[in-house]
Amino acid sequence: MIDDLPKPISDYVQANARLDLDGMLRPFAPDAVVRDDGGRHVGTEALRRWIQDATIASAAIFTPDTVRHQDGLVVLEGPTHGNFAGSPLRFTLRFGIDDEHIRSLDVSL
Numbered sequence: 001m002i003d004d005l006p007k008p009i010s011d012y013v014q015a016n017a018r019l020d021l022d023g024m025l026r027p028f029a030p031d032a033v034v035r036d037d038g039g040r041h042v043g044t045e046a047l048r049r050w051i052q053d054a055t056i057a058s059a060a061i062f063t064p065d066t067v068r069h070q071d072g073l074v075v076l077e078g079p080t081h082g083n084f085a086g087s088p089l090r091f092t093l094r095f096g097i098d099d100e101h102i103r104s105l106d107v108s109l
Contacts, residue, residue: 002067002076008102009074009095016055016062024051029101036107058084062091072096 005013008027015023025048028034034041034050041050054060060082068075074095079088089109096104 002064005064005067005076006074006095006097008097008100009076012102013062013064013076016060019056019059019061021048021051021056024055027102028105029098029103032101032103032105034105034107036105055082058082060084060087062093064093070094 011027012024015026025044028044028047030044031042032047034047036050036054039050041047060080062076062078062080064076064078066077074097076093076095077090080091081088092108094104094106094108095102
């Protein structure tokens with residue numbers, strides 16, 4: 001994993017490596033917004049369903065290998081391995097954060 005990631009992002013990535021749904025959810029703000037695969041997910045319960053369906057169900061583990069800061073966002077890139085067609089696929093995750101929480105996440109190939 002990349003060293004020196006902001007804490008909420010580091011917590012999310014570490015929980016993903018363990019496929020820990022609650023640990024992945026914890027860093028998000030209660031009103032956070034995730035955009036992934038054409039969908040928009042807002043708030044804790046919607047994010048819980050998204051994590052279960054998009055990550056836990058297919059054992060999808062994201063391993064970031066690059067980080068950059070762009071337009072006020074923290075952008076991670078890396079492969080995702082799991083039980084899904086085409087695995088591994090390279091994803092880009094764009095995080096909007098504050099000091100304590102992930103406020104937004106955009107996921108793209």
